[in-house]
Amino acid sequence: MSDFSAQLAEVVERFTHDATDVDHADAIPRTHFDQLAALGLFGAFAPIDMGGLEFSLAELCDCVELLASACLASTFVWIQHFRLLAAALDPSAPGIVADLRREIVRGQVRGGVALTGSQPGPARLKATPTREGWSLDGEAPWVSGWGLVDHLVVAARGPEDTVVTLLLDARDQPGLVATRHQLAALNATATVKLTFAAMLVEADRVLGQVLYDPTHELPEGLRVNGSLALGVTRRCLNVIGPSRLDHELREARNALDGANAETMPLARAQACELAVRASNSLAVHQGSSSVLEASIAERTGREAQVLLTFGSRPAIRRELLERFGAGTA
Numbered sequence: 001m002s003d004f005s006a007q008l009a010e011v012v013e014r015f016t017h018d019a020t021d022v023d024h025a026d027a028i029p030r031t032h033f034d035q036l037a038a039l040g041l042f043g044a045f046a047p048i049d050m051g052g053l054e055f056s057l058a059e060l061c062d063c064v065e066l067l068a069s070a071c072l073a074s075t076f077v078w079i080q081h082f083r084l085l086a087a088a089l090d091p092s093a094p095g096i097v098a099d100l101r102r103e104i105v106r107g108q109v110r111g112g113v114a115l116t117g118s119q120p121g122p123a124r125l126k127a128t129p130t131r132e133g134w135s136l137d138g139e140a141p142w143v144s145g146w147g148l149v150d151h152l153v154v155a156a157r158g159p160e161d162t163v164v165t166l167l168l169d170a171r172d173q174p175g176l177v178a179t180r181h182q183l184a185a186l187n188a189t190a191t192v193k194l195t196f197a198a199m200l201v202e203a204d205r206v207l208g209q210v211l212y213d214p215t216h217e218l219p220e221g222l223r224v225n226g227s228l229a230l231g232v233t234r235r236c237l238n239v240i241g242p243s244r245l246d247h248e249l250r251e252a253r254n255a256l257d258g259a260n261a262e263t264m265p266l267a268r269a270q271a272c273e274l275a276v277r278a279s280n281s282l283a284v285h286q287g288s289s290s291v292l293e294a295s296i297a298e299r300t301g302r303e304a305q306v307l308l309t310f311g312s313r314p315a316i317r318r319e320l321l322e323r324f325g326a327g328t329a
C-alpha cells in the first residue's frame with residue numbers, strides 16, 4: 001500500500017469513528033479539514049508542481065466515494081472547495097485569486113460556493129454594475145460551510161443575460177445576512193441562506209462574466225456529486241456484508257463513469273435511488289436497533305434522503321420520481 005493510501009485509510013478510519021459526533025455537532029471539527037489538507041486533498045486536481053495531487057477525475061471520484069462512506073458531512077463541505085480551486089488554477093485567473101493559488105491548493109485557504117445565478121428560472125441573485133464594481137441583491141438559499149470556509153465563489157445574474165462569478169469573503173459584512181438552516185441530516189455542514197441587499201463588491205473580485213446558458217453544464221461536477229451517493233451505499237454494504245447490492249453498486253459507479261451530458265441525470269438518479277435502498281436495507285439488516293437515535297442506519301437513512309435533492313437538476317428529479325413510481329400519471 002502506498003504512503004498516500006495508508007494515510008487516507010487512517011483518515012477514513014478516524015472519520016468513521018467521529019461520524020456520530022459530527023452528526024450531532026453544530027459544525028464539522030476543523031481538524032477534519034486539516035487532515036484532508038495534510039493529505040493534499042484540497043489540491044486534488046492541481047498539478048504536482050503546484051503542490052497538488054494531480055488526480056484524474058476517476059481518482060478524485062474514488063476518493064470522494066471512500067471519504068463519503070466515512071463522514072458524508074466533511075466530504076460534502078470539502079468538495080465545495082473545488083470551484084475555488086478550479087478558479088485559482090485558471091491561467092487567466094484575476095490577481096485576487098491567483099495571488100492565493102498556493103494557499104488554495106494547500107487548503108490553507110478554503111472555499112465554498114453559491115451557484116444561485118446558474119439556476120434556471122427568474123434571477124434570484126442579481127449583480128448590477130456600479131462605479132466601483134458590482135452590487136448584489138437577492139438570495140442564495142443554500143450555502144454550505146459558513147464559518148468553515150474563507151471564501152465563496154458566487155454566481156449571480158448580470159446585465160444582458162449574463163452570469164457574473166465573484167469571489168466573496170465568507171463572513172458577515174454590510175449588505176449580507178446569513179441565516180442558519182437547521183438540517184435533519186448533515187447539519188454540521190453549517191448550511192445557511194444568504195440574503196444580499198445592495199452589497200458592494202469591488203471590480204477586482206470578478207472571476208468572470210459569461211452569457212447565461214442553462215443548457216451548458218460540464219458533466220464533471222455532476223459526476224463528482226454522484227460519488228457522495230455511492231459512498232453512502234458503500235457504507236451500508238460494508239455493514240451488511242456480501243449481497244446482490246454489491247453488483248448494483250458497481251453498475252451505478254460504471255453508469256456514472258461512462259455517462260455523458262445526456263445520460264448523467266439517469267446515472268445520478270440511479271446512484272441516489274440505490275443509496276436510499278441500501279440505507280433501507282441497512283435498517284432492516286440491523287433490526288430494531290436501527291430506530292435508535294445515533295444508530296448508523298438511522299443517520300445513513302437521513303443522509304441518503306438529503307442526497308435526493310442536493311445538487312439536483314430537473315432531469316435527475318424527473319428520473320427519480322419515475323423510479324419511485326411518482327412519475328406523471
Ligand SMILES: Cc1cc2nc3c(=O)[nH]c(=O)nc-3n(C[C@H](O)[C@H](O)[C@H](O)COP(=O)(O)OP(=O)(O)OC[C@H]3O[C@@H](n4cnc5c(N)ncnc54)[C@H](O)[C@@H]3O)c2cc1C
Nearest residue numbers: 113114115118119120142143144191309310311312313314
Ligand atoms: C443540504 C444542502 C446543501 C446545499 N449546499 C449548497 C451550496 O453550498 N452551494 C450551492 O450553490 N447550492 C447548495 N445547495 C443547493 C443544491 O445544490 C441545489 O441547487 C438545490 O438542492 C436545488 O434545490 P431544489 O431542488 O429545491 O430546486 P429549486 O431551488 O426549487 O430550483 C432550482 C432549480 O435549479 C436547478 N439547478 C440547481 N443548480 C443548478 C446549476 N448549478 N445549474 C443549472 N441548474 C441548476 C435545480 O435542478 C432546480 O431545478 C444545497 C442543497 C442542500 C439540500
